[in-house]
Amino acid sequence: MINHDLAEDIRDYWSRRSETFDQAFGHAIAPGAEAAAWAQPMRDHLPPAPARVMELACGTGEVTRLIHDLGHEVTALDFSEAMLAVARAKHAGKPRLRFVLADAQVTMEPDASQDAILCRHLVWTLTRPEEGFADWFRVLKPGGRLLVYDGDWAQPARSGRWPARLLALWDRISPDPFYDGAMGARHAAIMAGLPFGTGLRFEMLVPLLEKAGFTAIMRHSHEPIARAQRRVNGLRNRLRTRVYDRFILTAQKPG
Template sequence: MQTLNLRSNHDLRDEIKAYWSIRAETFDSQPGHEIFSEDERAAWHALLRRHLDEGAGHAALDLACGTAVVSHLLDDLGYRVTGMDWAEPMLERARAKAKARGRSIRFLMGDAENTMEPDGAYDVIINRHLVWTLVDPLAAFKEWHRLLKPGGKLLVIDGDFVNPTLVAKIASKISALLARVGGRNARPQNGPGAALAETHRSILSRVYFSDGARAEAVADLLKAAGFSSVVIDTDMSTIHRTQRKNFDFLKGLERAAQHRYAICASK
């Protein structure tokens, strides 16, 4: 078990909040964040239906909702959705998106590790690409367990973004080589993009899952937090296939080869 320095954790959490506040401006322009086709939307719906009951007005909480991409997927399936994020720029875009679609999604500013929501308030809790950023995942998982009604379900969608597979390594190296041959840099060397990339690397090196958020490690912590019927689903192939048209071949290959997963757990 990793030991945590409380003072540095407080500083790190502030950095994480600031980072996502800046990222809000371009978040929806990036494949893998926003949904760019109806085929991709259908693939996400299929994943949710594979693990969750039909919405039927049940209460769902989308933690670290960002610009509300997943909130709208839940809304499509009939859930009564609350989206929570601690970055106000993300929430501004989330509210605007819901208004444009004419959807009644409730949005709250809040901390996913300490939501301040009442006990047993939700039938479903979901989050996408949140767990790898957590400072104290066990405490967060206990908080989510508290928020669920008996029989409620948690769905975590995340991945290990630290340890690339061999295929991902090869694809990344070929992509960088082609970029150099073509006279361009694979990654920005200076400017705002480079600063954000460096901030991302710095944050990733200091969070709890700095060695990579492997599905089995996340599942073990969910069980320690009181969850049962913990199921790991690594079949994200349909989603990756529908996203591929938005990436070049090598980037699509690299992404599909990553250790990405959904974990469903019950209270």
């Protein structure tokens, strides 16, 4: 019952933010250098196109665009109908793309139906991560690949403490009306009830993914994306790229 209530809180939180979600830093992906930086790990680690790729927690469809533009057949899943409405409007009429209202931890997709699974900033929100990882393993074909973009949003990295202090001061003087990130009160309340609420680190995921059956689990640098974001953002958002420890994870279902 606790997890059910928390899941509903998470759904309500992001549903309420759907209309302004893309106006907050870290959600919309600027064309050009930033889009290329987000897409490069997809080029490096997804199977050659056209592949069947399931995107979990697609939100407003920003990452969806990149996967689809690479030529893949995309199933984009989210459990917020409000988020899906925005994503469907962005991508209306596109072939090779379907949107599904479902829980990323219990996708209800057929066994061995996907060549790859991808998610951005989802894993830290999972209320039942072991159940979710087992379901993802089930849905992947033998040899299927997992690509995760995420980070530790609970506390600043050691090198991110001074940017975090500057941002806290800046937000007290001039609050950002669209940014309700890891320092937001409701965001923090949700984190307090999550399995990864005290921080998500790559090392925490390795044994859980291995238990689900994944192999070849590797960490990759998020810094190329951060550098690209700094090229297209103002000072406040450039500081935000330096606060948290972000990472990219890849894994594979044995073939």
